[in-house]
Amino acid sequence: MKMTTQRLSGLAIFLNDRIAFLLLFTAVAGIKLTLSAIAPASYDLQMLPASGFSASPWIVIENGLFEAWKVVTSSKISYAAWASATPLTMDGYLRLLSGLLRLPAFICDILMSVGLYLMALKITGSVQLGRLTSLAWFLNPYTLFAAELLAVPDVLVALLTLFSILSLLWHRPILSSVLLACSIGLKLYPILLLPAIFIYMHRNFEKKRWYELCLIANGFLGIVAYLSWLFQGYLSLLVDDFTTYTPVSQPFGVLSIFSSHIPLSVAMAAVVAVYFLAYYYAENSSSTRNLVHTLIVVLLTYFVLSDFYAQYFIWTLPFIILDFTLFSRQRLRLFVILLLFLFGTWLLTSGVFATPSGYSLLLIPLEGPSLPSYSTAIQKFLQDQVTQYIVLPLMADALYAFALMYLLSLVKHWNWTGQVRTDSR
Amino acid sequence: MFGLSRKLKIIVLAGWALKLVLIPFPPLQGDFLNWIRNGQVMSTLIISGRFPSLTGYGIYWGLIMLLAPFYWLWTLLPIQHLPLAELAAHPSLARYSLMYVMKLPILFSDFFAGLLVFILAGKANPSKARNALLSWHFNPFNLYWLYWNTTMDIIPAVLVLVAIRCGIDRKWSLCALCLLVATVLRLYPILLVPFFAIYALREEGRIAMKPILSFLAFFVTPLLLIVVSQGIISGSLQATLNEILRVPVQTKFEVSDILGFRLADFFSLTPFLLLVQIYVLIAHWKKETALAVVVLAPLLVIFTSGWVFGYHYLWASPLMSVYYALDNDLFLFSLTFLSGLLSPITSQPIFTMYFGWDLTYQGAQPVIDLLGPCMSGVHFGTKAVYLLKMNLDRLRGQ
DSSP states (O other), X not given: OOOOSTTOHHHXXXXXXXXXXXXXHHHHHHHHHHHHHHSOOOHHHHHTTTSSOTTOHHHHXXXXXXXXXXXXXXXXXXXHHHHTXXXXXXXXXXXXXXXXXXXXXXXXXXXXXXXXXHHHHHHHOOHHHHHHHHHHHHTOHHHIIIIIITOOTHHHHHHHHHHXXXXXXXXXXXXXXXXXXXXXXXXXXXGGGHHHHHHHHHHHXXXXXXXXXXXXXXXXXXXXXXHHHHTTSOHHHHHHHHHHTSTTOOOGGGTOGGGTTOOOOHHHHHHHHHHHHHHHHOTTTTSHHHHHHXXXXXXXXXXXXXXXXXXXXXXXXXXXXXXXXXXXXXXXXXXXXXXHHHHHHHHHHXXXXXXXXXXXXXXXXXXXXXXXXXXXXXXXXXXXXXXXXXXXXXXXXXXXXXXXXXXXXXXXXXXXXXXXXXXXX | OTTOOHHHHHHHHHHHHHHHHHTTOSOSOXXXXXXXXXXXXXXXXXXXXXXXXXXXXXGGHHHHHHHHHHHHHHHTSSSXXXXXXXXXXXXXXXXXXXXXXXXXXXXXXXXXXXXXXXXXXXXXXXXXXXXXXXXXXXXXXXXXXXXXXXXXXXXXXXXXXXXXXXXXXXXXXXHHXXXXXXXHHHSGGGGGHHHHHHHHHHHHGGGGHHHHHHHHHHHHHHHHHHHHHHHXXXXXXXXXXXXXHTHHHHTHXXXXXXXOOEEETTEEXXXXXXXXXXXXXXXXXXXTSOHHHHHHHHHHHHHHSSOOXXXXXGGTHHHHHHHHHHHOOHHHHHHHHHHHHHHHHTSHHHXXXXXXXXXXXXXXXXXXXXXXXXXXXXXXXXXXXXXXXXXXXXXXXX
């Protein structure tokens, strides 16, 4: 293991001392829980019962929690009333509800940290690197906003995907397939990752035919599960969902307005190309490092070529964290810049994390009478034409450019020239 | 036959039987009906002693001219020759005989394409020539577009194969003539000329001017003949020249298809990438690279940098079978053609045209909306992989 944690002197005490690590982890968890209870409902949380996809497993869980809250507190407050309550008008019961509805995402957040710890431990055998990986996830402000504050279900999908990969490293391919099927059942995008797992199984397991068959069957089951609850929603929403957000139908019009009627998913084309090129030219396609890199390349390719919501970056984040903590510390700088532009774009497109309550998730009042001067300044900045037509496009372009640079920094190490190289992991 | 075992011979013959059986089944409509209708008009024109107008048919002039004798042949059959509209509406002996006769060019082209695929693959990799032949003969993509959709594009594609064969044998004049006829039939082979020229220059050195001049001579002479003959017919050379110059404008959609995606007002992707491909070919490809591969590269550029109809991929399909003999990547090959087959099939017009299903009414439109772009995406992706792999493997010296 060439990489050490010596250079991370500031973090060293938390990485070397188990108690210090757990104390830091607990303190941050406490802060996250407190913010979960204080923050107003995000649009994602508000839209849950009204989204039409009432059969979605995530919504079933959330609705169950809401019903449980009503029973325990004997409250007759409606979901809409909670969703529009400001941090100032929330009483104890509503704060309890806020925390409760964000609890599944918080639990996923914790489990993701554990998963990353176990994965790093499995790959490197180093407890310190395991802790570093875990903290890089848990202390990341992005996860706070995406998981706890926005409470997007993608955190659960990302968790299942991560554990699917972890099971693969533990030599439990069947479990890996089942977990992947579960994640596909929740959201279609993990189907994009199935070929990477397939290639890894093909290169690393005996009895691979059986495992590959299981993987394909589970992938198919996952799609059926996804469609089964999706079809219970409105068909028009299904069409909208398919043609706007899913990995397989991004129209070419996104890239070229001349061809907006061409039914071609450029992202799908690129992902297919990436997989074949990874199969032919990746440095050592049986290694764990290559598996992680392929997953990042595939997800970033989709990210770069589609109309992406910033919170969906959570699909890629665990693997990027594994990359810069375990494989290349140099890419940390690239990731930090990428994250800055991601936050910048996210802030501008979400109206500084506006919520139905008129408050931002940053607890800044954005609507209503007698706004403080800084709120007015923020509103003015957001509505300014310079922001809309110059700052936001530039920010988004920079985000896509750095995502592409990260991607290129990975594929440049592939064996394009045909020279034989060895790989340690 | 082709050095095939007895078992394989039976399989190949069974394939031919299947093709013959398939011929009368598709509905008589769409492109096929247009070909017949135009063949009928042109045949009538020629019989009445008139020369068919170039602008009336645009770049389809050549193919229709080729089909006219087949229509005339059908009129000689001792059967009742019903009007086309009636034939299209009701099954009859006349309809089936018409379908068989008008699909004869497809049958011949298919046979010669298979033969040339076998020969060219044999030149590149003798042990895999049979695989190449079978991959052509039983490719469902080819079966669908040739025998169900009746795509005449196979005719110029076969001529390009013949040009490659002639190029390998250094019969440059014949090679140029084939390319010229193919260009007259379907415009796209003109884009392949620089690649033939580069190959010829590498093979022959200065003597390679011969094929290039041959091509120019062959290209210009018939053009002059047409101009003069049309000028004599119309009585005005200037009017005839104007008519010829208007051909690309009249068929601008066909031209813009070949130019590929437009990324800016004056920037089309295909010409740009073709120039890049020419540079890569000159700078990095070995001289020994098979001519079939050299010619396939620009075709893949056309197909990855623009949106063309599914059947246009028949231009590249025989060469893909030849390349399969070199590459031997069955998964990539199958995925390319399967996705190519499914992407147009999953579009609403095909279902409506051939099966009369209104998928919007039946609630399947969302699935079509999903599968169409998805399959197109896979098809484009695999084509891009072929192009990249072809270039990267040449860079790696394979």
